[in-house]
Amino acid sequence: MFILTSFDKIEKYNEEKYLKFAIHFPPKHLREQIPVTPFIPGHNGLIIKSEDFMDRPREYRGELIKIYKAKKEKILQWLHELPKDKHVVLFCHCNKEKKENQISKYGYMLCHSGVVGQIILKLFPAVRIELDEDRKQYLHLSLHPSYDPIKCNKCALGGIEKCGEWEDYCYGPYEIKEDGGIYTIREKTKE
Ligand SMILES: [Zn+2]
Numbered sequence: 572m573f574i575l576t577s578f579d580k581i582e583k584y585n586e587e588k589y590l591k592f593a594i595h596f597p598p599k600h601l602r603e604q605i606p607v608t609p610f611i612p613g614h615n616g617l618i619i620k621s622e623d624f625m626d627r628p629r630e631y632r633g634e635l636i637k638i639y640k641a642k643k644e645k646i647l648q649w650l651h652e653l654p655k656d657k658h659v660v661l662f663c664h665c666n667k668e669k670k671e672n673q674i675s676k677y678g679y680m681l682c683h684s685g686v687v688g689q690i691i692l693k694l695f696p697a698v699r700i701e702l703d704e705d706r707k708q709y710l711h712l713s714l715h716p717s718y719d720p721i722k723c724n725k726c727a728l729g730g731i732e733k734c735g736e737w738e739d740y741c742y743g744p745y746e747i748k749e750d751g752g753i754y755t756i757r758e759k760t761k762e
Pocket of ligand 1: 663664665681682683684
């Protein structure tokens, strides 16, 4: 299993069964403890920042995919070397607090961790990927690990009920905004 979460949740994963890795450059105090993976959102010295894509989740995803395609061999090698009997925890900086501005403005957060999940699932479809609470609640749907632009058409067109094809992540209702993105309106409907 892979778990996507943020550096500030690191204490939750102290047990033996967890292997910890950074998918973004770790904060200073963790630099010695957490090895960095090829999932750093950059290539050849150029790092993609989610802040530059505030209301453009699709372009953000596109740029990340380009980068990971370029690093495919490294990624594959890294994945193949992982011990199979451990849970792999992947850490990024993003959480609800850090993305407060984006969440209050747009209702979602952008974080490359979701696309990392998409890449892992594409390479190893049988793998299980879990999101922490902030990601479950706020990660933009097109960045969810199980996002599939074909399958989600049903939700996009219906816009009212979940279709169930995304399993864990298919919880509507959704609304379609001007940028063509599909956004959950879970917050508004929560009792
Ligand atoms: Zn992030």
